[in-house]
Amino acid sequence: MRIIIFKRPSWRNIVLWGILLFVLVAYRENATSVFSGKLKPIYSATVQTQSIGLTFDISWGEKTAEPILDILKQEGVHATFFLSSPWADKHQPLVQRIVLEGHEIGSHGNRHIDLNTLGALEIENEITTSQQVLERITGHSIRLIRTPNGAYNNKVIATAHKLGYRVIQWSVDSLDWKRPGPGAVINNVLNGIQPGHGAKPGDIILFHASDSAPDTVQALPTVIKRLKDKGYSLIPVGKLLAESSNTWPPESNLKEEPIAPAN
Structure with a gap:
């Protein structure tokens, strides 16, 4: 023994x-x-509808945003515009037009820097600074954020969640900022960067309305028409999330109460 x-x-x-x-x-x-x-941001949503989230990021320039707004108005489509606060402060009449025409405003941060390189207090300051500017201009509560360059880590997600935000990424990338030409932008959205991964219900499409993406103006009417022809509806992200039963990846389904970030 x-x-x-x-x-x-x-x-x-x-x-x-x-x-x-x-x-x-x-x-x-x-x-x-x-x-x-x-801890993950939201890339897409599970929906029983034919809805797709349409989003545009703006951090600089003024040549591209207005033509895009003209197209959306003509097509009767609403989207989410993620705005950096310095750009919004400089272009207040344009921001107010976005709101008046029924689009949703989200935050694209304050300084266009990778938030995952900052400490929790710095991240919080970036988010709240942008929020104060955007809410003052729009008169609306801002509760969606797309981080600059899509950069995140656990601390970024937790800090944003603590402040009442949902962090939004994308599942379909137009790559319009690379200026590949309107045809490539259309293909990236409809068919996917990898074949067979084009936009479908529950997806979130990433476009830019900054002057870095001039191809978007030419590509957008075709993208909208083709998606409508498939029976899809293009809507703001907030509305897409309201229609969803959950979000993807599973790690983006954070519980209701805020998560306390590490200092």
Whole structure:
């Protein structure tokens, strides 16, 4: 018969385990996510409708936004515009036109920098600074954000969620900012950058209305017509989320109460 002798753990090990337990308790919500890597933005939604989210990012320029608004008005389509606050502050009449014509406004941050390079307090300052500017101009509550360059990590998602935001990415990328030509932009949306991955219900399409994407103006009417011909409806992201039963990836389905970010 073997006799198993359990050794008493050393005081050093007890202290280390105590510290780890304290950290897990103090930051239990965010710690779980950090260790499991399960904080994600929303790329698409599960819907029982034929709806697709249409989005435009704007961070600079004034030549592209107005023609895009003209096209959307002519087609009777509404979208979400993610605006950087310095651009919005500089182009207030244009922002007010976006709102008056029934489009949704989301935040594209303050400075156009990767938020995942910042500490939690800096991230919070970037988000709240942009929010104050956008809400002052639009008179609407801002609760959707697309981070600059789509950059994120657990800290970015948790901080945004703490502030009441949903972080929005995209599942269909037009790559219009690369200026590939209108035909390529149309193909990227309708058929996908990889064949067979074109826009379908629940997807979120990324366009830019900055002057860096002049091809969008020429491509957009064809994209809208082809998607309408398939029976799809192009709508703002907020409306798409209201129609959805859940979002993708599963890690983007954060619980209702805010998650406390790590400092």
